[in-house]
Amino acid sequence: MSFKSTAAEAAANPLVPHTAELIVGAIAFTLLFLVLRSKVVPMFEKAFAARTEAIQGGIEKAEQAQRDAATALSQYTAQLADARGEAQSIREEARVQGAAIIEDLRTKAQEEAARITASAHASIEAERQQAITSLRNEVGTLATELASKIVGEALDDQVRQSRIVDRFLEDLEKSK
């Protein structure tokens, strides 16, 4: 407690600031401010943000996962329904096609049958005509021979001969 010059003058009033202290105080405080602002505050804020993120992010992730699961489920359900619908339509189509094929075949078979029947009829008719013709000729010859034998008269004249046969046959048909 025995400082001579400085103590005597400054001790008089403790409210009078010292220039050196003002300067050092301002610089020291500013330095500390710059250090804390650039190095410490951002890091603590980062830690706080990361912590908030970790908590909120966890909740959000869980919610997101739930939403994803629900979406996937509805997708699968929709796909399943689609597949079922498709299978149904394929079956339906196959049934329709099958029916069409059967119908087609049946039609073709009937046509074939009709055609065969028709050609059979035609050939029968043709053969009948042929038979009739040949029969007629044969019958004519036979009858002529027979008649000539019976009548004793040669019927050489072709025209007359055939007229006689025709008349005979007409008589024959009428008598039937």
Next chain:
Amino acid sequence: MRSFLLTGSGGGFVPPSTADFNLPPIFGHNVYTTKPIALVVLSVILVSVFFIAASRKAAVVPSKLQFAGESIYAFVRNDLARDVIGHEFMRFVPYLFTLFTFILTNNIFGIVPLLQFPAMSHVSFPYVLAIFTFVIFHAVAIRKKGLMPYLKEIMFMPGVPKPVYILLTPIELATFFVVRPLTLSLRLFANMFAGHLLLLVFILGGDHLLKGVVGLKLISPFAFTFGIGLTFFEFMVQCLQAYIFTLLTALYIAGALADEH
């Protein structure tokens, strides 16, 4: 001041006075090497190192060190800045955080063994801090409201009958430009000054009693016990003053940002 003279064998007791706050330069006559200046520089180093170490990892799950640093930071950030200033608080967190840690560290130096001197009991440092706060809260208000509207708001508080302005305007002007910075710095300074003086009285007094006659020696432990009790009390005051300075700064900034006063 010498009326306290004790007539023990150790001679007269010189009670601590304001002269005890004028510590000589450590190196010769260089006024930049006094103990308070050394302490302020030390506080900057300690606070920087501590908080850089604490915040370096910025882990989601904090270490003990990070937790300690974070607790102080979160206290200033949430309980002081956010609750007082509101949604624009983040801009002011670095300043308030620096203010709080700087004042707290320098105050606590008052009871740290060997250091044992609160730098804030030298009025220059509180002055500097008050000037910073003064400049900041006025700058914030001027930037937010414009110079003239701000002055008008201070001088002519709305919703007051005109004749009252004769009284109110000088009071408001004095409040904003003189009283606020002055009380801010003097409150801190006076608390630290008085606290240190009080500790000096009890501890130097106890020491002096110990050198006295046997009867006085017996009283000495009481003085020391009181001194120790007061040290704890001082610790509370030191924390409280750092808190109050920061809180008031936050309040002034909040007032500067507020639309109505």
